[in-house]
Amino acid sequence: MTKKMMQGCRAIAEMATLCRPQVVSAYPITPQTVIVEELAQIVADGNLKAEFVNVEGEHSAASLVLGASATGVRVFTATSSQGLLLMAEVVFNIAGMRLPVVMVNANRSVSAPLNIWNDQQDSMTVRDSGWLQLYAENNQEATDLLLQAYRIAEDHRVMLPVMVCVDGFMLPHAYEVVDVPSQEEVDAFLPPHKPIYKLDPGKPLTMGAYAEPDKYMETRYMIQHTLEAAIPIIEEVAQEFKRSFGRSSGGLFEEYRVDDASTVIVVLGSVAGTVKDLVDDLRDQGQKIGVLRLIAYRPFPKEALCRALGNAEDVVVLEKALCLGSSGPLALDLRSAFHGRPASPKISGFTIGLGGRDITGDDIKSAVDRAHLQLTDIDFVGLREDLELEGINA
């Protein structure tokens, strides 16, 4: 392993290279662009033997890696925001066809209004597509999850696509020290892809068949069943990662000072760093508070989460996404997981940091204070106070 100060995009591209994808296809979109620029250069320099295919849009980028994956090779793509939405049809298709595609999504807001900055509305939109979704806190974890993503996706017990979500700009454009493993270490952890099925004239088969009402439902049953079965596999791969690389990374979620906490903040992604700092401050002030950072959002590890959060009085979910007209997606999932159980914490939900709005310690503290005061279904934190906003509870 080599520890290097590097930009997140570079770290992700280097890890993608170490995973030896044979077909890479992507379409440029901020803030994913640098990842694929780096990969293009790596291929141009002869340091990755892969077909790097420039396409005319994200729908085709996803379709191209779909076709390549169906032909039996390991593939990589990356996108963000509008690109992911344009891909959405193919995203569902890839999962339905049980192809182990791995994609990095640089999380960005969704237009209109056009905004290139970070939130997680994009990946939340395809959370129910059959993909596994792993959210990274920092660039070290982003690269580690990318490596683990291939192991999980290509596991014959899974054979489903994996999306590694990294907060746009926060990670891809940040410089951090990243421990990049050697090719030998990666090869030992990630053996060559051995597809169960592929397009091969020597053994013809029909892929993407159409299914009538007497067959379709079973395909969804099987994906649901596989996703549930993937929960221990995600943990298993994380444990093996620890054995191979000597440090923890990945798994279902990370708990920080949760053990005796009466209040637990639940988040996804890079905001966890700010939250942990605040938790330390509040602990110093005597509050029993911790943070649970969810890594595996799909499959949603209901049982493990209920065990981890079951002793808390208050759960405060801070989300960079919103089901407009309903509530926060993660808060809804958590409430649903606890529904009908004898002991459930009060689960309050807050929308924060949309479109790159800064998230400060004060914002997080105000959400915690509000949750302590009153159970909150959904409320915004960090709204401007100098604008008149109708219909919002101030």
Place this chain on the structure above:
Amino acid sequence: MPKAKERDRSCDHLFTSGHTACPGCGQSLAVRLVLRAAGRNVIVVNSTGCLEIFSSKFLESSWEVPYIHSLFENVGAVASGVEAALRITGQLDDIRVIAMAGDGATADIGFGAISGMLERGHDILYVCYDNEAYMNTGIQRSGATPNYARTTTSPPGRASLGNTRPKKDLPQIVAAHGVPYVATASVAYIPDLDKKVKKALSIRGPKYIQVHVPCPLGWGTDPSRTIEFARLAVNSGLFPLFELEEGETRARKIAKKVPVEDYLREQVRFRHLFGKDGSLPEVEEIQGIADRNIERYGLITKQTG
């Protein structure tokens, strides 16, 4: 099931019977002919449409070659991915990629992906089965629907004579990408189709063949007369058969020119152009299109004209 060796004697069955295409379907016949010419070392990538529906039902596939269907508009990109995978694994000398799509997938919804596939130079044969409307969804107008054809979304009425726009000139648009081989073919001219498929597959890079395939359901023609109508389309000059290669255009000459009326009159989709008092002037306009095709592609030699 015959053993593999016996099956190799003929490639006639690479697209097997038992599929659910309508009686008289021009497309199903053309698919069988294309595969017969191509042989078994191919991977077929198919867009959503009639072909996919009538041939790929789960557990009832008609494909004896590897086949993949993904979505409606991405056949160009999926085929590109299959080709890229074969290229990087060194299999492209042995395996040919054939993309198959209808005219709607080609002219309209999938056009961007096809343009990308052509421009990038992938080694793929793209076959467009042209039946001149969205037949799978129930005969709606596509960009390849000809002038004045009735479709369910371009119906004639008191204020309309059907589809008001000319057929999109896909072969020339494809050729403008600078690809090495473009051809049109017809399900009625089997040796010609066979020759063009074999020739296309002998050329590396993107190739395009547009095959005219009558649809009895969509055109309102008798299923037993599919080949007859395909032949009339060619011999009227409305569907010229040609090859565009290295800047050269070679056309298949028309043996005996027929007036467009002979082609149009008995199709329900053009019936509104013919009344008790004779044909509408629009029939003459369509004749003009045929005449311009004959002139443009040199479809008639002086002796036969």
